Every structure is written in C-alpha cells, then in structure tokens.
Amino acid sequence: MKIFKSKKKKTVLVCCGTGCLANNSLEIYKELKRKAEISGINVKIRPAVKATGCNGLCEKGPIVKIYPDDIFYCNVKVSDVDEIIDRTIKNDEVIDRLLYLDTSTGKRVKSHKDSKFYGKQTKIVLRNIGEVDPASIEDYIERGGYQALKKALSDLSPGDVISEIKKSGLRGRGGAGYPTGSKWEQCDKANNFPKYVVCNGDEGDPGAFMDRSIMEGDPHSVIEGMLICAYAVRAEQGYAYIRDEYSLAIENMSKAIEQAKKRGFLGSNILNKGFNFDIQIVRGGGAFVCGESTALMSSIEGNVGEPRIKYIHSTERGLWEHPTVLNNVETWANVPVIIDKGAEWFNSIGTERSKGTKVFSLVGKVNNTGLIEVPMGMTLKEIIFDIGGGIPGSKKFKAVQTGGPSGGCIPESLVDLKVDFDSLDEAGSMMGSGGMIVMDEDTCMVEVARYYLNFLSEESCGKCVPCREGIKRMLGIVDGICSGRGQEEDIDLLFELSETIKEASLCGLGKTAPNPVITTIKYFREEYLEHIINKRCPAGTCKELINYYIDEDICKGCGLCQKNCPSGAISGQLKSKYTIDISKCAKCGVCRDVCKFKAVKIKGGVAK
Amino acid sequence: MNIVIDGKECRAEHGEYILDVAKRNGIHIPALCHSEALPGQGNCRMCIVEIIDNSRRKIVTSCSYPITKEIEVVTCSEKIKKMRKTIMRLISARAPSSDLIKQLSEEYDLPPETKFKIDKEEKCILCGLCVRACGEVGAHAISTVNRGTIKKVSTPFEETPPECIGCGACAYVCPTGAIEIEEHQGKRTIWNKTFELLKCTGCGDYFMTQEQYEYIKNKKGIAIDGLLCDKCRKKSTGEKLKEALCNVVIKGK
Numbered sequence: 001m002k003i004f005k006s007k008k009k010k011t012v013l014v015c016c017g018t019g020c021l022a023n024n025s026l027e028i029y030k031e032l033k034r035k036a037e038i039s040g041i042n043v044k045i046r047p048a049v050k051a052t053g054c055n056g057l058c059e060k061g062p063i064v065k066i067y068p069d070d071i072f073y074c075n076v077k078v079s080d081v082d083e084i085i086d087r088t089i090k091n092d093e094v095i096d097r098l099l100y101l102d103t104s105t106g107k108r109v110k111s112h113k114d115s116k117f118y119g120k121q122t123k124i125v126l127r128n129i130g131e132v133d134p135a136s137i138e139d140y141i142e143r144g145g146y147q148a149l150k151k152a153l154s155d156l157s158p159g160d161v162i163s164e165i166k167k168s169g170l171r172g173r174g175g176a177g178y179p180t181g182s183k184w185e186q187c188d189k190a191n192n193f194p195k196y197v198v199c200n201g202d203e204g205d206p207g208a209f210m211d212r213s214i215m216e217g218d219p220h221s222v223i224e225g226m227l228i229c230a231y232a233v234r235a236e237q238g239y240a241y242i243r244d245e246y247s248l249a250i251e252n253m254s255k256a257i258e259q260a261k262k263r264g265f266l267g268s269n270i271l272n273k274g275f276n277f278d279i280q281i282v283r284g285g286g287a288f289v290c291g292e293s294t295a296l297m298s299s300i301e302g303n304v305g306e307p308r309i310k311y312i313h314s315t316e317r318g319l320w321e322h323p324t325v326l327n328n329v330e331t332w333a334n335v336p337v338i339i340d341k342g343a344e345w346f347n348s349i350g351t352e353r354s355k356g357t358k359v360f361s362l363v364g365k366v367n368n369t370g371l372i373e374v375p376m377g378m379t380l381k382e383i384i385f386d387i388g389g390g391i392p393g394s395k396k397f398k399a400v401q402t403g404g405p406s407g408g409c410i411p412e413s414l415v416d417l418k419v420d421f422d423s424l425d426e427a428g429s430m431m432g433s434g435g436m437i438v439m440d441e442d443t444c445m446v447e448v449a450r451y452y453l454n455f456l457s458e459e460s461c462g463k464c465v466p467c468r469e470g471i472k473r474m475l476g477i478v479d480g481i482c483s484g485r486g487q488e489e490d491i492d493l494l495f496e497l498s499e500t501i502k503e504a505s506l507c508g509l510g511k512t513a514p515n516p517v518i519t520t521i522k523y524f525r526e527e528y529l530e531h532i533i534n535k536r537c538p539a540g541t542c543k544e545l546i547n548y549y550i551d552e553d554i555c556k557g558c559g560l561c562q563k564n565c566p567s568g569a570i571s572g573q574l575k576s577k578y579t580i581d582i583s584k585c586a587k588c589g590v591c592r593d594v595c596k597f598k599a600v601k602i603k604g605g606v607a608k
Numbered sequence: 609m610n611i612v613i614d615g616k617e618c619r620a621e622h623g624e625y626i627l628d629v630a631k632r633n634g635i636h637i638p639a640l641c642h643s644e645a646l647p648g649q650g651n652c653r654m655c656i657v658e659i660i661d662n663s664r665r666k667i668v669t670s671c672s673y674p675i676t677k678e679i680e681v682v683t684c685s686e687k688i689k690k691m692r693k694t695i696m697r698l699i700s701a702r703a704p705s706s707d708l709i710k711q712l713s714e715e716y717d718l719p720p721e722t723k724f725k726i727d728k729e730e731k732c733i734l735c736g737l738c739v740r741a742c743g744e745v746g747a748h749a750i751s752t753v754n755r756g757t758i759k760k761v762s763t764p765f766e767e768t769p770p771e772c773i774g775c776g777a778c779a780y781v782c783p784t785g786a787i788e789i790e791e792h793q794g795k796r797t798i799w800n801k802t803f804e805l806l807k808c809t810g811c812g813d814y815f816m817t818q819e820q821y822e823y824i825k826n827k828k829g830i831a832i833d834g835l836l837c838d839k840c841r842k843k844s845t846g847e848k849l850k851e852a853l854c855n856v857v858i859k860g861k
Contacts, residue, residue: 287755289755304751304752309648309649309650309669309672311668311672311673311674312674456756457756457757458755458756458757459755459756460755460756460757461755461756461759462734462752462754462755462756462757462758462759463651463736464650464651464652464653465651465652465653465654465695465698465699465733465734466653466694466695466698468734468756468757468759469698469699469701469702470694470698471757472757473698473701473724476724476725477723493723496694497694499691499694500690500691500694500695503656503667503691504653504656504667504691504695505653506650506651506653506669
C-alpha cells in the first residue's frame with residue numbers, strides 16, 4: 001500500500017463511455033458524487049467528480065481516474081466506492097487491487113501511463129477523451145479548446161488555413177485516405193454558394209467504435225474542426241450525420257452544439273469576425289451504405305440512401321448540388337490540433353505518405369480490447385502484442401482483419417507490417433475507418449469471408465448489378481464451400497466475380513466488397529482447398545463439416561455438458577463417461593465451452 | 609471538342625455523355641437501364657467503357673460519364689468484354705424469364721446456368737427505369753423498396769397505389785417486360801388497379817385513362833385540345849400546318 005501526499009484539489013474522473021456504461025459506471029459516478037458530498041470531506045479538498053468519455057481500455061472497465069495523483073483504477077464496482085472515498089480521497093492511499101495489472105511484468109501500475117496499453121499510444125485525436133466531461137464546454141476550453149478557431153479567424157486567411165492543412169499531410173480517416181487539404185481547396189475554388197460542410201458520423205463497420213467514442217467523449221473537437229473548414233471554404237451551414245443507434249453520441253453532440261451557440265462559437269458573427277456558421281444534426285436510419293459520401297448526402301436531402309454517380313466531385317456538386325466538404329469524425333477532430341500546433345508538428349508524426357496518428361478499435365481475440373490511437377507506421381505486432389497484450393488463452397495468432405467489410409485479412413506472416421494507408425492497400429486490405437479484428441487459430445478464414453459477404457449482401461443498396469447480384473452469388477459460392485458443397489473451380493469463379501465487382505460497381509461499397517474474399521484466398525488458400533477437397537474445416541468452426549465428441553480418456557463424468565446441452569444430445573451417468581448423439585447435436589459448442597477438463601473435442605467430419 | 613471513340617474522331621459538346629456521342633456516331637454500346645427520355649442512371653453497368661486520359665485507363669459507365677476534356681474511349685476492349693459477359697451472366701441468372709434477357713444471353717454466348725440458383729419466373733432486373741419514369745411523370749406511385757438482395761420495385765406497402773394514374777409509362781420504359789399491363793374491353797389493369805379508358809374522338813380507339821386525362825388537365829394545367837390519340841393528334845397537327853402554309857402561300861401570291 002503506497003501512501004502519497006497531495007494537498008491539491010482532487011478530481012475524480014469516471015469513464016462513462018459506452019463500454020463502461022454497460023458495466024454500470026453511471027451508478028459508480030452517482031455514488032461517488034453522493035458520497036463525496038455527504039462524507040464530510042473538508043470543503044477545501046472536496047473532489048470534483050466528473051463523467052468522461054471512453055478511456056479506451058474497455059476490457060478493464062469501469063475505469064476511475066484520480067487527479068492530480070494520477071491513479072488509474074480498473075474493473076471498479078459500486079461496492080468499491082466507499083473504499084475509494086475513505087482511503088484514496090481522504091487518506092491519500094492507493095488501493096492496490098484496483099490498479100491495472102501489467103501481465104507481461106506481473107506488476108500493478110499506479111498510473112495508466114506506465115502500462116504498455118497506454119504507454120505506446122500517441123493521443124492526438126483522443127487527446128481529451130477520458131479527461132474531459134463531454135457535457136462541459138468549460139472543460140474543453142480549459143484544455144485549449146476553441147483556441148485553434150480563434151487563431152484561424154484572427155491570424156489566418158481562409159487560404160492560409162487550407163495550405164496549413166495541405167502541408168500537414170492529413171488524409172481522410174473515413175476509409176479512402178483522400179488528402180483533406182486538397183478536398184478543401186477544390187471546394188474553395190468552386191464558386192457556387194451556399195456551400196456545405198458535412199461530418200460523416202455514420203460509422204457502420206462491424207466491430208468499429210472510433211467515431212462513436214469521439215462524438216461521445218469530445219464532441220467539441222469535431223465541431224471546432226468543422227468550424228475551421230467552414231471558415232476556409234466559406235460555408236455557412238454544416239450537417240453532422242450520425243447514425244441513430246448512437247444515441248449518446250447524438251445527445252452529446254446536440255448538447256455541445258447548444259453550448260457552442262451560447263458561447264458564440266456557432267451562429268452569426270462568430271467571435272465578432274463577421275463569420276456565420278451553424279450545424280444541424282441529421283440522424284441516420286441505420287443503413288451501412290449511408291456511410292458512403294454520396295448516399296449520405298442523398299439521405300440528408302430526404303431521398304433514399306443510395307450512392308450517386310460521382311464523376312463530378314462532391315466538392316463541386318454535393319449536397320443539394322452545391323459544393324460540399326464531407327469528412328469523417330476522426331478527420332474533423334484532427335483539424336483543431338493541426339491549426340493549433342502547426343502543420344510541421346503534425347507532419348513529423350507518421351510515415352512518409354501517411355501523417356499523424358490513427359485511431360483503431362482493437363477487438364476480437366486479443367487481451368486488451370478497446371480504443372487505441374497510434375502513430376502511423378506502428379507495426380501490427382506492436383499493436384496486437386504490446387498494446388493489445390497478445391492473444392488470450394495461449395492460443396496462436398492467426399490473422400487480423402482491418403478496414404471492416406471493405407478491408408481484408410492480414411496473416412500472421414505479415415505481422416511486422418507497418419500500418420499506414422499504403423502498406424495496408426499493398427497487402428490487399430485497407431485502412432478503412434479503423435476497425436481491427438484480431439483472430440486466433442480457432443477462426444475459420446472461409447467463415448470470415450462468408451460473414452462479410454453476408455453482411456454486404458444485406459447492406460448493399462441494391463442499385464447496381466455487380467454489387468447486388470455479384471455479392472449474392474459470391475455468398476452462395478462461399479456458403480457452399482463452408483457446408484462441404486464446394487468445387488475446385490469455385491475459387492476461379494470467385495476471382496472472376498471479384499474482378500467485375502471491384503471494377504464495375506458504382507460506389508466504394510461494391511468496389512471494395514470482394515476484399516475479404518480475395519485476401520483470405522490469397523493468404524489462406526490451403527484452408528479453402530481443405531474445405532473444398534477434403535470437406536474439412538481445419539479451424540473446426542464450419543458446423544456442417546464438424547462433429548463434437550467426448551474423449552473418454554479425459555471425461556471425468558461431471559455431467560456439466562449434459563446439464564448445459566440445449567438439444568438433449570448428451571447422455572451418460574454421473575462419474576461415468578458421457579457421449580454425444582450426433583443426430584441430435586446442434587453443434588452449438590456449449591459443451592466444449594463448459595467442460596473444465598477439455599474433454600469435448602472436434603472431429604473434422606465429412607458433410608452429410 | 610473532339611474525342612476518340614474506338615479510333616473514330618467524334619465531335620462532342622462539353623458535358624455530353626459518352627453513350628450519346630457514341631450513338632450519334634453509329635457506335636453501339638449495350639445498355640439496359642438507359643432510356644433516351646431519362647437521364648443516365650449507371651445501374652445495369654452494361655455500358656461500361658474504358659477511358660484513357662493522360663495515358664491513365666479508367667472504367668466508367670458511358671451513360672453517365674460527362675465529357676469535359678479530350679479523352680479516348682475504348683468501348684470493347686477484352687477486359688470490358690469479359691466484364692460485360694460476367695454482368696450479363698449475373699443479370700441472366702436474376703431474370704431468366706425475360707425474352708430480351710434470353711436473347712442477350714444467347715448473344716453473349718452464355719451457357720445454361722448451372723452454378724447459381726435461379727428464379728425461373730423473374731423478369732425484373734431492377735434497372736430502375738420504371739421508378740424514374742413514374743417520378744418524371746410526377747405520380748410517384750412506385751418505388752424501389754428494401755435494400756441488398758431483397759430489393760424490389762413496389763407500390764407503397766404493396767397495396768393498390770392511390771397515386772397511380774394508369775398512364776403505363778413504367779411498363780413502356782421497362783426493357784424486360786416485367787411490369788404487367790392488361791387492356792381489355794375499354795379497361796386497363798396495372799399495379800392491381802383497373803382504369804376506365806377514354807376513346808379517341810378521331811379514330812375511336814381507346815388510348816388514355818380518365819385519371820391520366822384529369823391529371824394532365826388539372827394537376828399539370830396543360831390544355832388538351834380535344835381527345836385525340838397520338839396518331840390522330842399528329843395527323844391533325846399536320847393538317848393544320850398544311851392549311852396554314854397554304855394560306856401563307858396564297859397570301860404571298
């Protein structure tokens with residue numbers, strides 16, 4: 001038990017990001033606040049208890065931080081509140097059992113900065129998240145918020161702003177990596193008013209929550225980014241398109257817009273500089289395709305969310321046929337820092353053609369799942385093993401999927417790949433918006449391809465033939481392979497369809513849709529062939545190709561499997577060997593999950 | 609400006625679409641979702657061509673790619689041919705029941721489909737022309753509904769559409785004959801709705817629904833000069849014109 005001395009006023013930050021909220025962090029916040037007020041703490045040191053956005057280490061939530069002593073508590077429960085108040089707040093003691101356990105050293109660390117998870121990160125976009133109360137514009141201003149806007153309006157001409165963003169080398173974080181400065185410049189050159197500035201908050205990739213966390217945890221940085229762009233391209237109206245499922249993001253963005261209006265950062269004659277700008281929130285209806293820029297604009301206009309032909313750029317003819325700058329949430333959050341600290345500073349971070357940092361949501365078979373921000377050029381190995389803490393349960397790392405349904409699977413052999421826009425493209429994947437799904441040896445790569453095809457077949461808008469019909473047919477083929485009906489010529493047919501879908505589809509959704517299939521065939525062809533020729537699923541996940549059985553030599557006869565089997569397929573007597581009736585087995589895998597002795601095994605059977 | 613299509617120099621206006629220029633110059637580019645009366649949609653993707661701009665090759669849909677500079681267009685490269693065949697196979701697997709699609713499948717030398725599951729009854733290729741035409745007329749009685757593989761053309765809530773005026777524009781533009789329109793004893797049935805037809809005062813043929821007549825006259829405010837079918841109107845206009853010309857000639861004398 002360490003004792004520290006601190007006479008400064010304490011601030012207690014309770015993570016109220018979506019992950020921690022789901023684990024009851026709001027109750028912890030309320031309880032801390034209540035106890036702090038009634039516990040008789042001397043008024044001078046009464047702590048300020050604040051609810052913040054996501055700290056990133058969602059795996060270890062709920063998270064409570066205490067400043068200025070820089071204490072980081074994880075997995076906090078409501079029942080821990082009394083102890084935190086009594087020991088840490090009143091008596092300056094650190095509660096060891098609540099500290100983060102660094103598995104590589106076996107030691108507990110007091111400050112989050114001492115852990116590998118945070119130590120290797122560079123927080124630019126996430127600079128305020130977990131540190132400020134998103135509902136408080138004062139918190140944002142205290143940390144330098146709206147200074148970049150002041151600087152832009154007072155010291156820089158619109159042209160200066162654009163050239164600063166161009167010099168910074170910032171590329172769009174929404175997926176394609178288009179140079180942000182060039183986009184603004186094109187819009188600036190278009191002489192057709194009014195112009196619009198749009199924020200794409202329609203994050204829809206499975207397993208991705210970067211934009212959500214930014215909007216929830218630091219909405220003002222997005223607003224400030226949009227304001228700076230509006231000043232640069234001379235736009236007066238902005239739209240923030242946020243998917244309706246993100247209720248907390250919508251709530252926090254709405255509050256932030258109201259506060260910014262009250263403070264004179266939004267509205268007419270902003271900062272007395274004669275500049276007008278307003279932002280309206282548009283709630284998306286939950287179609288994945290509406291993350292595509294032109295579909296998003298159609299949706300704002302009140303039309304069906306289908307992509308438009310974009311041989312003429314949106315910067316020239318976008319929303320309501322007017323010049324429009326559309327950037328992703330993360331791109332917007334980068335802008336104020338670039339203006340504040342300068343292009344050169346930003347340019348010094350990252351790789352030659354990918355500057356700055358990238359936020360990833362690190363999920364799947366990895367120990368530290370959560371939200372991370374790393375400089376461009378960090379290797380996959382560092383991300384997955386140092387920050388992510390490796391693969392749980394001593395399983396082997398197999399592949400990582402980046403870029404969501406538009407991206408691809410990168411195999412273990414490329415683990416030293418430096419992550420940036422171009423290297424991921426070369427590997428057949430893409431940066432996408434920043435989802436990173438880690439897979440271990442139990443993941444079937446054919447099944448992964450099937451999952452994404454299924455997702456895309458439902459989420460394609462259905463407007464153009466290659467995407468709608470092509471994905472459907474690819475799904476049919478991969479479905480067949482997964483269920484033992486695959487034929488050797490299927491792989492060629494998949495490639496043939498992929499080529500047409502990639503080249504001839506109308507929008508980015510179709511043009512990238514075959515990536516998961518192409519990369520899994522490229523790096524895991526053997527696994528496909530094993531399914532096709534030997535009708536075997538090496539990972540043991542394709543239900544129609546496997547059977548469960550109980551290894552008699554290991555079974556202790558505890559009966560747990562029988563108790564949990566939902567289809568009544570397991571028979572046997574306590575303290576004797578149990579068996580599975582294959583004809584009744586639904587292959588759900590519950591028996592395997594509950595068996596403490598690892599007696600339930602998978603046999604790569606032949607399809608019926 | 610001049611552009612080159614398949615080696616042929618063609619005159620083109622700024623903003624004109626490749627497909628239109630090609631057509632004017634007798635160069636055939638296949639297209640299934642294109643109608644001269646409507647703007648290009650780029651849905652069927654059959655009209656893809658390769659454009660070469662500053663020695664960079666790119667695939668675009670000719671129905672909707674506006675010409676803004678002097679480019680070279682290749683309409684039938686090996687790559688394009690291969691892709692068109694794949695697209696045709698996908699369309700054919702979707703709508704094998706349409707006569708046009710059957711005919712095109714033969715033209716593209718497609719073997720009978722054995723790999724993909726097909727719906728033998730289906731004729732619609734979801735080109736979207738019907739929806740577009742209905743919108744242009746102003747009725748907005750039909751739309752595409754759903755997305756992805758379950759997308760289809762439908763009336764609101766799949767009920768008889770109150771907005772439909774029975775003009776038949778949707779069925780007229782449909783390239784695959786997927787929209788059923790039936791005319792029998794002075795009645796027209798379309799989208800599950802039956803309309804009374806009006807007779808042409810010239811030839812006596814049924815030609816227009818009562819709702820269509822009302823719509824043009826009242827909603828669009830277009831004055832209708834007598835109830836004449838297309839043929840008779842042309843004839844009558846011709847006669848009037850002839851008469852007027854004669855008068856001019858006589859007066860001139």
